[in-house]
Amino acid sequence: MRRHIQNLVDEVHKKTALWLTKTFDIIVLPKFNSVQMSHKQKRKINCKTIRKMMSWAHARFRNRLLSKAEEFGKIIITSVSEAYTSKTCSRCGYIKRNLGGNKVFRCDGCGLQINRDLNGARGIFPGHCLMEP
Numbered sequence: 843m844r845r846h847i848q849n850l851v852d853e854v855h856k857k858t859a860l861w862l863t864k865t866f867d868i869i870v871l872p873k874f875n876s877v878q879m880s881h882k883q884k885r886k887i888n889c890k891t892i893r894k895m896m897s898w899a900h901a902r903f904r905n906r907l908l909s910k911a912e913e914f915g916k917i918i919i920t921s922v923s924e925a926y927t928s929k930t931c932s933r934c935g936y937i938k939r940n941l942g943g944n945k946v947f948r949c950d951g952c953g954l955q956i957n958r959d960l961n962g963a964r965g966i967f968p969g970h971c972l973m974e975p
Contacts, residue, residue, distance in 0.1 A: 847897060851899055855899070855902065855906050858907075859903070859910040862907065863907070863910045868919065869907070869911060870918075871920045872923075872924050874900055904920075927962035927963075928941060928958045928961065929941050930961075930965050931947070931965075932956070932961050932964035932965040933952050934949065936951030936952065
């Protein structure tokens with residue numbers, strides 16, 4: 843059973859890496875340290891979730907994607923910080939400190955109303971580019 847799951851995960855990795863590298867010229871990968879997330883002292887998720895997360899083999903996918911991107915001559919931007927991306931307005935840069943668990947980001951600075959995850963995704967790439975020398 844375990845081998846079957848590994849084969850399915852490998853297949854998803856291969857297909858996803860191929861699709862991403864054929865579809866996009868620039869791919870942004872956030873920092874994702876699943877080992878750090880799984881430490882018992884610091885984690886906020888249960889054992890079942892940890893087991894499921896680990897079965898996806900994130901580091902193996904990252905390596906496969908990097909290899910495929912090199913093969914196709916694509917650019918991979920790694921180590922992008924996602925800190926405050928959900929709380930920072932992607933239009934004006936205002937930081938909403940009391941966002942809480944709201945699914946919709948409502949900016950007090952410019953009035954933008956947008957899904958918090960979409961707002962975070964829109965804020966990652968420009969923020970990273972501005973930090974580059």
